[in-house]
Amino acid sequence: MSTTMPANLHAALADDGLITAARCRDLGVSADRVERLLRSGALTVLAKGVYAERRAVEALGEWPAFRLRTRAFVMASPANTHASDWSAVALHELPTRSAPPPVPSVIRLGSRASGSNRTLHGRTRFAAVADRWLTEIDGTATLRPSFAAVDLARGLDRRSGLILTDAAAGREGSLEGLAQAERDIAAWPGHGRARWAVAHACPDVESPLESVGRYALLRAGLPVGASNVWVGETVPCWRLDHYWAEHRLAAEADGIGKYGLLGDPLAALRAEKEREWQLQEWGIRVVRYTWTIATLTPDALAGRIASLLRAEPLPADRLLRTWSRRDGFLARGMTPPSVGWSGSAPRRGTGARPSPAAWASPARVG
Structure with a gap:
């Protein structure tokens, strides 16, 4: 045989x-x-x-294998079953934690009864979920990013919840889905944690590292600034991760991906130095932080930002304009790229970033 x-x-x-x-x-x-x-x-x-x-x-790696197991569990489940929780996150390629859960999770629809059961291959929750939250990824039924993020945020710490709601807002390009999902789960346990994550989400954040930087400021009671705005004199030239225009202060999330975009790390570093020089010419102070700084010493990061927010701005003889992330791309004749958020947030914390044109030299404008 x-x-x-x-x-x-x-x-x-x-x-x-x-x-x-x-x-x-x-x-x-x-x-x-x-x-x-x-x-x-x-x-x-x-x-x-x-x-x-x-x-x-x-x-396969841990999360790709978990994604495959999620697809298998949905295939083996009744037709009214959709991937949920971290399974939905994996299918949508949103930021993930360091290791996946032991088994995939799904929601089975069509019943107002609550509860769950678990088998060797997966966990099934029973809940009523509105049709507007149902979708498919490559033929696998799942929940939309906004609902999955809000649902998970009910049981997460604030930093992790913010990473997910920022990612979902960026994926969908607005806060409307998050707000509706938060209203829909208002009677569910843990709603308060989800409400906080939704209230502080931003669709212009581009990576988990930027989210943890924002969280360090939020926990200190500081303004988080505008995310990924463009600055320039007459045209948008440079894009900043966080920017406080009235203080001419910027904060930059230094993930390793920033220096690998151009294929040649040295070329990327030279472009970044040129960018830094121009920002200094405009009187913009720049604070840089890494995943380690934002997660292990958030008070130090917040203290540095707070001191510069209190300080007098650097002298500057040029008027600067700002553009939103979307408007800056359009002004440059570019279609705003989708925010790339795949990756394991606590391990790498950088996420994918847009193409090099998104932070190109002013010489390349127009």
Whole structure:
């Protein structure tokens, strides 16, 4: 009896990563053959009646593997089931914590009863969720980013909740979805934590690192400034992570991704130095911080910002204008790029950033 994977089964798995027992039958692979493939280690069970190639699963990182398990669990669940919690976050590629939960989570709709159950392959919650929050990612039913973020924020600390609501607002380009989701879960436990995260979210934040920088200021009772605004004399030239225009003060989140965008790290560093020189010419003070500073010494970061907010601005003989993130891109004849937020926030904290043109030299304007 062969334990070699049939070519058509291998091709199907290569195409989608998952295969159901029903699909195996359609391909002419018997239940006995599937069982032999499972015993030999060629296949592995990710959910009831849903299989994947073991070596392919083992080659994945923690979160990509969790995403695959989420898809499998949704496939194995009734039709009114949608990925929720960290499973929805993984499908939407929003910021993730350091390690995924032990099993995927879903919400089963159609009942006003609450509660949950857990099996070997996943956790199912029972809740009534409005149709406006339902969507699909690559054929997998899931909740929209705003609802998933607000739902999770009910049980998270404020910093983690803000990272998620900032990310969801950036993904959807506004705060409207978050506000509606917060109203919809007003009677759910933990609503107060979710309400705080929604109240302080910003759709112009571009990375988890910027979110934790904003949180350091919020916890100190300081104004957080405007996120990713453009500055210039007559045209938008440079974009700043955080900016207090009346003080000519900027704060920059120094994630490693900022210096790898141009392909050549040295070229990226030279461009950043040119940018810094121009900002100084305009009398803009710049405070830089890293993930370590913002998370381990947030009071020090907040203290530095507070002292500069109290200080007299640097002398400047040029009038500066500011543009919002969106308006600055449009003024440069560019379509505002989608905010890239994939990645594990507590581990890397940088997220993806827009293309180099988003912080190009003034010489390249016009």
